[in-house]
Each structure stands twice: as structure tokens, then as C-alpha cells.
Amino acid sequence: TVAIYLYRFGRYLDTSKGARVKVSSWRRNDDNSIPSRWKVSGAYVNSALAKTEALLSGYDEAILLNQNGFVAEGSGENIFLVRGRKLITPSYSEHILEGITRAAVIKLAKNELMLEVEERPVARSELYVADEIFLTGTAAEITPVVEVDNRKINGGEVGPITKELQELYFNAVRGKIERYKGWLTPVYEK
Numbered sequence: 001t002v003a004i005y006l007y008r009f010g011r012y013l014d015t016s017k018g019a020r021v022k023v024s025s026w027r028r029n030d031d032n033s034i035p036s037r038w039k040v041s042g043a044y045v046n047s048a049l050a051k052t053e054a055l056l057s058g059y060d061e062a063i064l065l066n067q068n069g070f071v072a073e074g075s076g077e078n079i080f081l082v083r084g085r086k087l088i089t090p091s092y093s094e095h096i097l098e099g100i101t102r103a104a105v106i107k108l109a110k111n112e113l114m115l116e117v118e119e120r121p122v123a124r125s126e127l128y129v130a131d132e133i134f135l136t137g138t139a140a141e142i143t144p145v146v147e148v149d150n151r152k153i154n155g156g157e158v159g160p161i162t163k164e165l166q167e168l169y170f171n172a173v174r175g176k177i178e179r180y181k182g183w184l185t186p187v188y189e190k
């Protein structure tokens, strides 16, 4: 049985200003406990604990490490680092959700910006030395990260590659780029 409900979601994170994030004291639920690959509703207790801790500590979002101590993802988003002309994101084996926005961003980065994309384990300290960081998700879209654990990323400003990807993504999901119209399902008539 499938149940679908609708409500006004509003803005989940600020996609223009960027988010201040904190590495959580909570670990991402292990794929061998509750698969992190899917949006399993019960598993969101893990996200709720991390997000609440981050908000109560004065941050906008939490970044969870997996049980091996490597970066997994945000409480409701996948994560990307930019280093030079390269995008780096934790691979599927890192106990992450297989996000559709993550997949879309990888396609846009490779096809439109000719960026190299590396899917591999990411250590916490690599976040601190990244040129840019952003989060991806259906709700978060592409949200820049401007601070991690009180360390500024790109001087606390939204980076140029993040901006380019945001523009491409917003145009693609609004049907403004012909070659990505296949991603969309119209739900109304003109």
C-alpha cells in the first residue's frame, strides 16, 4: 500500500546564504542495522537526533560520520566537496542514502561543467580543507555550506562551482533545459 500526503514544506535550508554545519556526535545508522540506502521512515530518528543537536547548538544542519568514522551525509542530504575542478562525494558503500539529487548533480557536473567526480571515502578533516562544500536533496536542493565546525569554507561565501551547479539544477528541474526534461513528470495541464 502506498500513502501519499501533501503539505507546504517551505524552505528547508537557505539555498542562497548557505548553511553553517556541525559534525554530529551521532553516527549515521549502519547499513547492516537499518539500511541507510533508502528513506526508511523509522531510521529518521537518527536524522532527528543529529538535526536537533545541531539546531540546539546554533548550527543549521548536522553532518553525520558513519560507524567507520568517515563522512556519510547530512541529516537529510548527501554531501559534496569541491577541490580544484574535482567533485568528491562519499560512495554508496559509505552508509549513505542513494539520493536522486546526488545522481542529478553528478550528471550535471560531468556533462555540463566537465568536472571530474570522485566517489570515495571522505575523512572529516578533508571537509576543513575543501574549496567548497554543498548539500543535495529533494528538500535542500543544492544548499551551499559556508562553515563546518566554525571553520569558514571559501571565506564564508558561496563558491563559484556551487553557484554554477545551482543555476544548472534550478533550470533543469524547472524544465528550462531541453535535454533534462526527461527528469520531469508534468502533473498539470497548461
Ligand SMILES: Cc1ncc(COP(=O)(O)O)c(C=O)c1O
Binding pocket: 039, 047, 073, 074, 075, 076, 077, 078, 097, 098, 099, 100, 101, 102, 136, 137, 138, 139
Ligand atoms: C538521509 C538523507 N540523505 C540524503 C537525502 C537526499 O536524497 P534525495 O536527493 O533523493 O532527496 C535525503 C532526502 O530526504 C535524506 O533523508
